[in-house]
Amino acid sequence: MLAGMGRLEIKPEEHAALVDGRPLSLTVRELQLLVTLSAHPQRIMTREELFAEVWGGRPRSDDRSVDVYVSRLRAKLGEAIPGASLIHTHNGIGYRFSPEG
Amino acid sequence: MLAGMGRLEIKPEEHAALVDGRPLSLTVRELQLLVTLSAHPQRIMTREELFAEVWGGRPRSDDRSVDVYVSRLRAKLGEAIPGASLIHTHNGIGYRFSPEG
């Protein structure tokens, strides 16, 4: 419970994500993506769903924006919570947020 | 109910198979196969049927794809639900999915 998650709070209304009470410095897009992912814990979300929520509309068929922002998000989360892996890849489908790690 | 099955939920629409609420990390093929098998509980399905549903078309006469993917599926299910044997071999015919184990 203390390991990995429980340390991370997400407050969309305050445009903030906190680790141990300290705000991460996320860009708007990164935060939107984190909010969207974490709103559906343990649920596998397709790129299309994520894109629709964060960017709006439909992604081009070869659009890699979601992947790139997942990568950036992971980098910042990984720095703030070393060892935690909160965002899981589901090959050929999309991504899944898991509070447990 | 708690032993073996009842722990396993299969949600094709969500591209997921859950054990105790947690998604297994199955590949697309593995999931397709599990979905197909579990759609007909207690029914013996031939390799031809399974191949047609998952791969489409007819298998080559010496095609072992179905067997290999059954093996991979069993491995992942066995890890997630130790002791359960959900997929039964019917020699010379095919495979059968049994929720009871």
Place this chain on the structure above:
DNA sequence: CCGACCTGTGAAAATGGTGTGAACGCAGGC
């Protein structure tokens, strides 16, 4: 105008999935 940052894109590198052949093991018939 300048510098700092955010954003999306293309492309290279890394990772993971797929199907095949071959080795192995088990079950059933004799």
Place this chain on the structure above:
DNA sequence: GCCTGCGTTCACACCATTTTCACAGGTCGG
């Protein structure tokens, strides 16, 4: 108990997808 046929698993080569990097254009504040 041995043979034989089928099922199971392994190892590998090929292909697809994901991850990461570098960059160019845009925006905002000083």
